[in-house]
Amino acid sequence: MCSTLPLWGTKNKTGGQLMEWKGFTGNIINVNLTNNEINLSKQNFDDIKQFGGGLGINTKLAADLFEPNIDPLSPENHIIIGVGPLVGTITPGSSRSVGTSKFPATGAIAYSCGSMSFGFNLKLAGYDNIIISGKAEKPIYLLIWDDHIEICDAASIWGKNIIRTHDILSKKYNSCSTIAIGQAGENLVYHSLALIDRVSTFGRGGLGAVMGSKNLKAIVAKGTNSISIAHPKEFTKLFKRLFDRIKNYPHRESWHDLGMLRSLPVGMLFKTAGQNQKARQCSERVYLNQLKKRRIACPSCPMGDKDILKLEEGDSTELIHYATSIINPFLMFTDLDGLNYNHEAILAHDKCNQYGLDYMMVAALLDYCTKLFEKGILTKENSGIEWNTDITTLIHIIEIITYKTEFGELLSKSFDNLSELYEGTSEKLPNVKGLDVVFEPRLLHLGTMEFEQVVNPKGSHVASGGSPTYIGAGSSIEKFKSHFNRMGIPSFAFDNIFTPPVAEMVINVGRLTRYAEDWYTVLTSLGLCARAQINRFYGLESVTELYNAITGFNTTSDDLRKAAERTWNLLKLMNMKENFSRKDDKFPEDWFKPLKFGNKYFKLLDFFGETIITPDIANQLLDDYYDERGWDKITGNPIKAKINELELKSFI
Numbered sequence: 001m002c003s004t005l006p007l008w009g010t011k012n013k014t015g016g017q018l019m020e021w022k023g024f025t026g027n028i029i030n031v032n033l034t035n036n037e038i039n040l041s042k043q044n045f046d047d048i049k050q051f052g053g054g055l056g057i058n059t060k061l062a063a064d065l066f067e068p069n070i071d072p073l074s075p076e077n078h079i080i081i082g083v084g085p086l087v088g089t090i091t092p093g094s095s096r097s098v099g100t101s102k103f104p105a106t107g108a109i110a111y112s113c114g115s116m117s118f119g120f121n122l123k124l125a126g127y128d129n130i131i132i133s134g135k136a137e138k139p140i141y142l143l144i145w146d147d148h149i150e151i152c153d154a155a156s157i158w159g160k161n162i163i164r165t166h167d168i169l170s171k172k173y174n175s176c177s178t179i180a181i182g183q184a185g186e187n188l189v190y191h192s193l194a195l196i197d198r199v200s201t202f203g204r205g206g207l208g209a210v211m212g213s214k215n216l217k218a219i220v221a222k223g224t225n226s227i228s229i230a231h232p233k234e235f236t237k238l239f240k241r242l243f244d245r246i247k248n249y250p251h252r253e254s255w256h257d258l259g260m261l262r263s264l265p266v267g268m269l270f271k272t273a274g275q276n277q278k279a280r281q282c283s284e285r286v287y288l289n290q291l292k293k294r295r296i297a298c299p300s301c302p303m304g305d306k307d308i309l310k311l312e313e314g315d316s317t318e319l320i321h322y323a324t325s326i327i328n329p330f331l332m333f334t335d336l337d338g339l340n341y342n343h344e345a346i347l348a349h350d351k352c353n354q355y356g357l358d359y360m361m362v363a364a365l366l367d368y369c370t371k372l373f374e375k376g377i378l379t380k381e382n383s384g385i386e387w388n389t390d391i392t393t394l395i396h397i398i399e400i401i402t403y404k405t406e407f408g409e410l411l412s413k414s415f416d417n418l419s420e421l422y423e424g425t426s427e428k429l430p431n432v433k434g435l436d437v438v439f440e441p442r443l444l445h446l447g448t449m450e451f452e453q454v455v456n457p458k459g460s461h462v463a464s465g466g467s468p469t470y471i472g473a474g475s476s477i478e479k480f481k482s483h484f485n486r487m488g489i490p491s492f493a494f495d496n497i498f499t500p501p502v503a504e505m506v507i508n509v510g511r512l513t514r515y516a517e518d519w520y521t522v523l524t525s526l527g528l529c530a531r532a533q534i535n536r537f538y539g540l541e542s543v544t545e546l547y548n549a550i551t552g553f554n555t556t557s558d559d560l561r562k563a564a565e566r567t568w569n570l571l572k573l574m575n576m577k578e579n580f581s582r583k584d585d586k587f588p589e590d591w592f593k594p595l596k597f598g599n600k601y602f603k604l605l606d607f608f609g610e611t612i613i614t615p616d617i618a619n620q621l622l623d624d625y626y627d628e629r630g631w632d633k634i635t636g637n638p639i640k641a642k643i644n645e646l647e648l649k650s651f652i
């Protein structure tokens with residue numbers, strides 16, 4: 001079961017010259033697991049110009065491939081992995097891999113992004129994209145080692161957790177990068193995801209289950225070549241300028257010390273809510289003195305923010321835990337009243353990572369079920385569980401969801417399958433399109449991150465709506481304007497963005513979200529990390545200069561902005577065929593009720609915390625979002641004129 005392929009050179013099969021790619025490799029790996037077939041195809045130059053790489057080209061490839069309304073866990077589903085043209089160079093933060101598929105938890109054709117070194121290795125092996133289709137007869141993993149591509153037997157690693165799987169493969173190939181699933185993905189749990197290099201989450205919404213449905217345990221990438229850069233002198237000049245800015249950034253040291261805890265001081269959040277015990281457990285002091293072992297970074301990132309933690313308390317004092325950020329285990333405290341100590345949160349988070357479960361979903365489910373137990377709707381008799389909110393119950397829940405045993409079978413599916421639990425109660429798990437809320441606007445106020453969860457077909461998620469409404473950013477109109485210029489928001493849009501439904505709100509997050517999505521798409525199509533600590537050093541103009549120096553193209557900033565808009569519209573058109581429309585873009589009803597957190601109640605307020613967001617204001621913000629996108633306000637979908645303007649007519 002082995003295929004070895006020669007890397008295509010610059011000549012085509014008939015001997016004519018093919019385009020020599022810079023930045024991009026120009027190569028796509030196509031794998032059909034049903035037939036055990038592997039072949040290579042070339043990138044289409046026009047597609048690259050129209051969509052860019054990464055998220056953009058993934059979306060175009062998906063639009064060409066996907067039949068509407070397929071079962072996400074059937075062989076008809078595809079997994080497309082793509083990396084942008086900056087990945088594989090030394091550009092700071094150029095680490096993004098994008099995965100596109102139809103996700104089981106939401107039924108949307110959506111994307112997910114991860115970092116660490118998979119993209120870097122894939123590029124250095126000589127490829128921009130992988131398209132995986134069909135279903136293998138038995139467990140396999142895909143090996144990509146320069147020009148050697150092989151479908152390998154995974155019998156010996158099937159059933160193993162992600163950390164173990166990564167370690168085995170890394171040892172076998174003398175250091176490599178992996179995208180791997182754990183037992184949750186193997187068992188087709190809807191809340192399963194993959195991890196890149198056992199650290200970076202990849203595929204909230206069930207990419208783990210999609211891999212499991214294909215009997216695909218892991219993808220291994222190892223690249224030992226290099227990327228050709230079109231204008232090395234120009235690139236070096238741009239790189240030096242950027243690197244000096246990052247090196248001299250006055251807060252760089254504190255970023256290195258605290259990582260994501262610097263941008264989201266979770267301890268303060270608990271303190272505000274009167275939860276002093278949890279506040280102490282998540283404090284900077286405890287993190288630095290008791291938990292942090294060391295920090296790791298993606299290749300080429302001078303702002304490394306991933307965590308290696310070591311437990312020194314509790315029953316698992318030998319545990320070394322890899323986390324994409326310390327705030328992830330800490331945030332488990334927000335949902336789970338029964339968790340009191342950070343070693344418990346880290347232990348639970350580690351279990352989720354090992355099994356490849358989405359920890360946010362697990363915590364939300366547990367919180368929800370606790371409420372149903374308190375109301376007597378769930379009982380020991382109908383669930384088979386002695387319900388407590390302690391760590392023992394939490395670990396038990398993680399295991400029964402992973403293995404779909406007992407009550408875990410019900411919890412392993414989408415929220416629709418839980419609807420029978422709603423009978424007799426008004427209690428619903430706040431969710432957007434079947435995914436629990438990531439950015440809770442009643443705690444964080446309504447910025448673009450919070451709003452974007454509502455309008456994105458992929459449902460509640462992390463990051464696509466990043467903008468100056470990040471906590472603590474853009475707090476004055478002048479500051480907002482300077483960020484808008486950096487993100488390449490056209491100045492003619494400023495007036496609209498500063499015209500909210502109620503004057504006191506100052507910012508119209510509906511309108512701003514359109515540009516936050518476009519900026520995210522530019523970054524993710526080029527392969528750049530969108531996290532605030534890297535994103536802040538980039539602007540549309542500077543990324544255009546880098547793109548041109550690396551690829552040799554003469555692309556303008558407007559071209560990149562247009563490619564991002566085209567990508568977002570195409571994604572929407574695909575999901576229109578999956579029957580998504582405005583009816584799905586709903587603010588969860590719970591958001592309009594106060595949230596009890598600790599001993600305080602929090603209402604849904606605008607970004608500045610002045611205006612209560614009512615259902616009418618929320619509806620107006622949705623209208624404004626569609627209007628800013630040039631979409632129909634009634635259906636929430638692109639209109640003919642926009643489709644024609646973006647040359648997407650062939651996709652309807």
Ligand code: SF4
Nearest residue numbers: 093298301304305529
């Ligand atoms: S900021 Fe974090 S996720 Fe982004 S490139 Fe750096 S280490 Fe990776």
